[in-house]
Amino acid sequence: MEGLGRQLRAFSHTAHAARRLGRLKSSSLPGVVTPIRIFLSSPGDVAQERRIAERVVKRLDAEYPDARLEPYFWEYEPMLITKDYQEQIPPPSSFDIVICILWSRMGSRLHTKYRRSDGSAYRSGTEFEFVDAVEGQR
Secondary structure: OHHHHHHHHHHHHHHHHHHHHHHHOOOOOOOOOOOEEEEEEOOHHHHHHHHHHHHHHHHHHHHOOOOOEEEEOHHHOOOOOOOOOHHHOOOHHHOOEEEEOOOOOOOOOOOOOOEOOOOOEOOOHHHHHHHHHHHHOO
16 A cells, blocks of 8 residues: 555545646636646556546646646547557647556556557567657656
């Protein structure tokens, strides 16, 4: 549980940064704030932590009206059985903030069409999401 506390403290600090970012990205129109999009990446073994993160985001969104946090949780999105799962998830690099929650797993294997620039395979969807987020900041 101590690890969970550290994760939530880190998440809280990230949300504070999101609030500051919201002020910087605010529209020139009074009362209009550009949304801050948050991507939460994790494998399936941290469902409880994802629910806690969701509650924290909702609380912070309500507590700071000068920022509008818009979290993306894949478990609430409709997924088509006819498509590859990962291709239905927006790329993390298109979000303002990416949070990765990890514990004992890295996630599910990806289709072979997902390759690094050097041709090697990603170990999981979570790894793909993490790398996409990092490369999107370069």
